Amino acid sequence: MVEDTAPRARRWLARVFPRTPDFYVRLNAQCDLAVAATETLVAYMQDGNEEAAKRVITLEKQGDALKAENMTTLHRAFATPIDREDVYRSIATIDEVLNYAKATVQEMRVLKLKPDEHTRAMADLMHRGACALQRGYACLAHDPLAAERHADAARKTERTTEKIYRRALGELFDVDHYQATLTPEQRRSAASLAVLTGELDASETSAISSAVGFVLEILKRREVYRHMSNGADRVVRAGEVLHDIVAKIA
Template sequence: MDAQRESLWRRIVDRVFPKTPDFFALLAEQAGMVVHSVGLLARYMEHGDREAGEAVKADEHEADVLKVRNLHLLNEAFSTPIDREDLYRAITHLDHVVNYCKSTVNEMDALELTPDEFTRKMAAELHAGSQFLRDGYAVLHENPVEAEACADRARKAERKVEKLYRKALVELFQGEDYLHMLKRREIYRHLSNAADRLADAANTLHDIVVKIS
């Protein structure tokens, strides 16, 4: 009887105070998904690898599944170890990076463009920044100081992408092939936007560190 009472009491407690999801692990997993997607984008830009381009598109669907799952857990959680608004921002910013990877490949296909030196370098910097971001979220719970350092490195990668973006535009807008200029600018802009979202995710990581330290 005592065991039955204990089991009933545990079920009641679990229903009233459900177990808090491990949001640190969930964010680390989602950040790892970003690294995978951006890595595929970098491979696509390096070699014009069509298989990698198609994999980027498939990754976007898997990333959406992770985003929806994490947002659902956030909405259902009784309490969270991280500010709810910061969790929401981190989840959505990470997802936006993957979305821009897909948009870049889709528009290159639609506009019949191939990778160039600037798209290769921008994608490589994005990949490096995403790795810093993943490392930061991975150590956030155990080592907030290192997480903050990783966030700073990710922001530096974003600044490198922006410098490449401006240099690319200067070189692009030469000559008279205006249609090509406009097409290519759209691709550069998608990569710049991906870097912006990467910086947003890094800024959110920094904000979380400040609040939990």
Template sequence: MSEVTSPSVFRRLFDRVFPKMPDFFTLLTEQCQHVGITAGRLVEFMETGDATVGQLIRQDEHEADRVKIRNLHTLNEAFSTPIDREDLYRAIIDLDEIVNYCKTTVSEMEVLGLAPDKHCLEMAMHIKLGTDALSQGYSRLAKEPAAAAADADAARKAERRVEKNYRRAIAELFVGDDYIHMFKRREIYRHLSNAADRMANCANTLHDIIVKMC
């Protein structure tokens, strides 16, 4: 009888002392996918100005918080990680911040009574392309981390396109004397720029992880 039960007792003891490593690759990929969904809705909102889509983005922000908290809790409780803990933390926080800025953009447009314009749409489209690249890159880490370097570069290029569009938008905006409108619209452009900044941070973190793994 003891020969049958001993392995089970040993296994339970081993699992308590050395708990199974969480699958952080899957957790980050899932978080990226959530961000990609929100970025897609941001593009749709900038195309249509549909308040229903704006509401979905606000709901996404609550779901993003749930995913962030789950991932942070898993990180805090993990005995060991396949990726540097600081890199994991940075990725989790910055991915969540992209969603936060998408939500802030939509909410303030509605509060300030601003409709989408061509610059908002172009920036949103590049943010979507960048988040898609991040999703693909983080999903590759488990099996082909070196291949994810191209995805990190693609996300950084998307951020640079947002910044170029931001500068063009500001140059066009500050012409004339409707200063109230200028400052309102600038706030919206800045939120989109901030979302792109967080996207670039995620790309930099992805590249750091690749270097350490390869």
């Protein structure tokens, strides 16, 4: 009986010439998660929905697992379709977008802040940037020049985010704007500070409580605004990595 040598030959060839992992598909999967997480972040920013917050955190955990899987595959890969360092940078920077989506939700929950027009606008821009990255990586293998256009679109979202961030800060330090937009919850919080000013008359107590509430609001909201501005920087970083890849292969 003649032994079939084909399977043995295939195994030998696989050892000598191992299959190159499809990192295009793997990076696309990471982008898909980033899009889903930022889309859910936008939903959270509509009304602070707790289910949306939990969903963002769940998607980020899935992103961490996929990042770890992709890193392991990269470390074991004999060859990569694009520069190995660029694959590494792509995996890391796409994951950072997910991380910032999750951290934004966590900060707002810890600080007990409700979404406002500025957090909604910045979340929407983060989502647009993630969508641009998704489109860019999706066409990277067959149309690098189109990928470059999408990389530019992702980077441009940061510029608009910075404009919103500066406008938000301007309003945040405007006492008149703060007083005109106080929510019932903020008024109750300010009123509760009266216990610290029991020796003062009613007008003085009210003034101090309002001032302390104003300062606390500034500190908390500035923290979130700045964090979301940094999240936009991560989208830019991911777009720059995509741009670098196109420059090498186009």
